Amino acid sequence: MFTIGDFARLGRVSVRMLRHYDSIGLLRPASVDPHSGYRFYRADQLRRLNRVIALKELGLTLEQVRAIVDDAVDVAELRGMLRLRRSQLAEQLAADTARLAAVEARLRMIESEGRMTTQDVVLKEIAPARVAELSAVAASYQGEDIGPVIQPLYPELFRRLSAAGVNPTGPAIAWYEPADAGGDAVVVHAGVLVDAEPAAAPDVTVRDLPALRSAATIIHHGAMDDVEPSMQALARWIEDNGYRTDGFAREVYLDYCADTPEKGVTELQLAVYRD
Template sequence: MDRRNLLSIGQFSQASGLSVTALRHYDASGVLLPAFVDPVSGYRYFRRDQVRTAQSIRALRQLDIPVEEVGRLLGGGEAELAAALRARLLAAERRLQVQRSVVHGLLDRLTEGAGMTHRVTVRQGAAERILVRGATVDNSGLDAFLRAAYQEMYQAAGRGPLTFAGPAFVRFHGVCDDENATLVEACLPFRPDGAQPADLPEGMTVRDLPANTLACLEVEGEAAAFPRILGGYDAVADWITGHGFAFAGPVRLVHRRWTGTPDHPDNRLEIAWPFDEPADGPADESADGSADGSR
């Protein structure tokens, strides 16, 4: 083979910015194969036009993309690679947004201290009859689920026609964030003494909720958007535990004013957490978190 247009592994390492050890690893994993391997010495040689591929591999690995994924992306064409990079950029920006919110939340707790509990109020929640549509989702799928669920529920209510008895709300049976999925229920309260729904679509049910006592906190605008709203849940949880009460069911997110856009400045939501006097003994854990009130 004519080696004049080939680079030795050492020269290729300098041109690509990949170490000799890394090049051997990528050869063994099938991500970047040398153009020629000397059968006697075992020395590896690369074509000059492989330098740009090697530089792309180096950049992708700097993004913490696994070696196997790097090989698949490079073999899928430029369009697939560009789409994957844009998706990764959005995910990185999302993580940064969450981290900023967490840091600001912690700083707020340090500066406000016990004053955070002053925003929590108590109200008595009446017994309610509700339309319910549930699904197990994480935060990335939450908005799409709620939009579809409420659209279907309002259509079912209109066929009744049902008389609404209050604002729509969501019940979280566990932690719902970017790393955890949980059962989420879209709820639409209606009057039990009027028309009742019939022929509900599969997955939609009617449920009666008992009267309860709720620890409540209203959040507006940016404070009502994820992830900043997590600080509101923490404030209500701190209030309940700090006053010696027990969680009595899944936390609710009540849509007092909702524009349809999660981060709209005119949004006004209410975090409402049922609580009760603590039982004599420790509460049993439930599969959906309703005993400990986890969100």
């Protein structure tokens, strides 16, 4: 038999862990010296230890681990536990992947700060436009909340327009407005220019997007995930020239590249005014 120290090294765990497993009845020593209190383990106990470690690394609780290694759960229950854990890990991976993408986008934003100047901003009037649109609500105006909401809207919008025999006459346009006073939620509008009457597509809203008497505009090149430097240039221009804005930009997709978003060209339009 092996001392607790030797057994810990063989199992590549700590002595402290083995003592804890003993205290909760998860892995008892094969024998304990009645005089010294020293714990001794057999080689065949490594099999149980390895199963315990493997199940623990899956994220199962020690109570769940004990039930499994003691054969207190049947195959169906074990399968259900492992499927649930697989689902949890998949959700965690998706969340971590989304956070990683957001961090990378912020890094790109920081690295590109200062490349766009306020000289790229043009102040102009935006004419009214007839658009067909679908809308949905996003949790906030942050890119990670907007993207998953707006992206499915456009394929569905074009599908419905095609079914109604209505053809777009210009680029797609997105715009935003608060969903409720004082909250973070945002109504996301996905639209496209059309020359059609309001009743032309029954399951699509056809409306006139109002004119903007004065708008600060800038051409953004690249994916919308990397739009922050362009928004920063707009913000600096607005502040430098004594204007105010509500911060919600219209996005006119002059060249939309679904498969290669980094090649996209978008005009950002911010309505501005002076007090």
